Amino acid sequence: DSGVTQTPKHLITATGQRVTLRCSPRSGDLSVYWYQQSLDQGLQFLIQYYNGEERAKGNILERFSAQQFPDLHSELNLSSLELGDSALYFCASSVAGVDADTQYFGPGTRLTVL
Amino acid sequence: GENVEQHPSTLSVQEGDSAVIKCTYSDSASNYFPWYKQELGKRPQLIIDIRSNVGEKKDQRIAVTLNKTAKHFSLHITETQPEDSAVYFCAARYSWGKLQFGAGTQVVVTP
Numbered sequence: 001d002s003g004v005t006q007t008p009k010h011l012i013t014a015t016g017q018r019v020t021l022r023c024s025p026r027s028g029d030l031s032v033y034w035y036q037q038s039l040d041q042g043l044q045f046l047i048q049y050y051n052g053e054e055r056a057k058g059n060i061l062e063r064f065s066a067q068q069f070p071d072l073h074s075e076l077n078l079s080s081l082e083l084g085d086s087a088l089y090f091c092a093s094s095v096a097g098v099d100a101d102t103q104y105f106g107p108g109t110r111l112t113v114l
Numbered sequence: 115g116e117n118v119e120q121h122p123s124t125l126s127v128q129e130g131d132s133a134v135i136k137c138t139y140s141d142s143a144s145n146y147f148p149w150y151k152q153e154l155g156k157r158p159q160l161i162i163d164i165r166s167n168v169g170e171k172k173d174q175r176i177a178v179t180l181n182k183t184a185k186h187f188s189l190h191i192t193e194t195q196p197e198d199s200a201v202y203f204c205a206a207r208y209s210w211g212k213l214q215f216g217a218g219t220q221v222v223v224t225p
Contacts, residue, residue: 043215105157
C-alpha cells in the first residue's frame with residue numbers, strides 16, 4: 001500500500017457524461033500528479049499540482065480539468081466523455097514535486113465509457 | 115522534445131537467467147530516472163531509481179546503469195524468478211516533477 005488513495009475503483013458511464021475522480025495523497029506529500037494509462041498510449045502524464053497550484057501540464061484535453069484543494073486532495077474532472085477516454089487513471093503524490101522526488105502511485109480508477 | 119524510448123517491448127527469459135531493458139531519453143531530461151514495475155491491474159511500483167551524479171546503482175538482484183553522454187539507462191535483473199514477471203517502465207523526469215514514461219516492457223519468466 002503506497003498511502004495514496006483513489007476513489008472510485010471502477011466507473012462505468014456513457015458517452016457525453018461527466019465524471020469526477022478523487023485522489024488523496026500520502027500524508028505529508030504536497031504534490032499530486034495525474035496519469036492516464038490506456039492500452040495504446042501507455043502511461044501519459046496529464047497534470048501536476050503543488051500545494052494547490054498547477055505546476056506542470058501534459059497532453060491533457062480541454063474537456064479534462066483538475067484541482068487541488070486546501071486539504072491537498074485532488075479531483076480530476078472529465079466531461080463530454082468519449083469512448084476513447086476509457087482508461088486507467090492513476091494519481092501519484094510526492095513530497096515536494098521537484099528535483100528527484102519519488103512519486104508514489106495510487107491504485108487507480110478504471111473508467112469505462114460505453 | 116520530451117521523449118523516452120524503451121526496448122524491448124517483450125522479453126521472455128528462463129528462470130535464473132538475466133533480463134536487461136534499455137531506455138534512451140531526449141536532450142532536455144532532468145537528472146532523475148526511476149524504474150517502475152506494474153503487475154496486471156495494479157499500480158506502478160517504484161523498484162529502483164538513479165540520479166545523474168551516479169553511474170550505477172544496485173539493490174539485491176536489480177541494478178540500473180546510466181550513461182548521460184549517450185543518454186541511455188538500463189535495468190538489469192539477475193537470477194530472475196517467476197514473480198519478476200510484470201511490465202516494467204522506465205521514466206525520465208522533465209519539468210518540475212513530470213515523469214515521461216517509456217512504452218513498457220512485458221517480462222515473462224518461465225520456470
